[in-house]
Amino acid sequence: MDGVLNRFSDVKTIFIEGKVFDYINLDKSVIAYDKLSNAISKPLKLVLFYGKPGSGKTFLLEKIYSDMRGKYPIVFFPRPFFDEKQFLKSLFEEVFAIKAPPFSGYEEFLSIYKTKIPKISEQTTVTVLLDEAQLYPHDLIEKVRLMADTRLFKFLFTVHKTEKEEILAKDYFKTRIWESIELDDSTMVEVRSYLEKKFLYHNKFDYLAYVKDNIPLIFSLTKGNLRTVNKLLFRLFEIYEYYESNKPSIVSDKSNRRKLVEMAGIATGLINA
Secondary structure, eight states: OOOOOOHHHHHHHTTSTTTSOOOOOOHHHHHHHHHHHHHHHTTOSEEEEEEOTTSSHHHHHHHHHHHHTTTSOEEEEOSOOOOHHHHHHHHHHHHHSSOOOOOSSHHHHHHHHHHHGGGTOSOOOEEEEETTGGGSOHHHHHHHHHHHHTTSEEEEEEEEOOHHHHHHHHHHHGGGOOEEEEEOOOOHHHHHHHHHHHHHHTTOGGGGGGTGGGHHHHHHHHTTOHHHHHHHHHHHHHHHHHHHHHOHHHHHOGGGHHHHHHHHHHHTTSSOO
């Protein structure tokens, strides 16, 4: 839609996935955050963190990393690795903040790594957060398991909650998983709270009026998945932007607001038309 820039042009951008880091406190997020924080503070080797795609796992990991990096040696890899040497090189450089020396493989990496340990801190165990862990090659996951056994590292794996991937993850780690933490999709109350806080955070609270009466519909369409909520709301305010520029009477008539949500649902494939 090529509408002229107007008051809705900025509103839609707050729902662009990944454009800005928005950690919105919800009941489920607070519970998961506390569980993750406790797991990281314990001498655990492997922690599995799972939830459906779009449930907010990555945002929560970013929050954990931001809050914990001053308290514990911690590394966050938001994208998966497919090559062992690249993974080890990146890990070395993240931990020590220096260029990694050349090493032939895992054993040499470990030998060099141990010589540098005193330069980390008195606490030598480094927590490594691995997002999208279901995409890691099996051989690399096996190396990660070995690294966890050294007690030099503990790993928090994040995987999508699908039957295939969850079973695969648990099969990878078997009894090595010390704790499993699940992040559920949001309830309707949480979706309402998410939208209220999202608008407030970006100084756009007045625009909540364009969705608040249709939050039950938004929840029904998105099933409480926050990534889907963002996609729907982006398209909704894109539609508002178009009508504001081309037919503002549609925008000013409050009776059209449900229809516009339904139009956004059709545009995002959430409603079959």
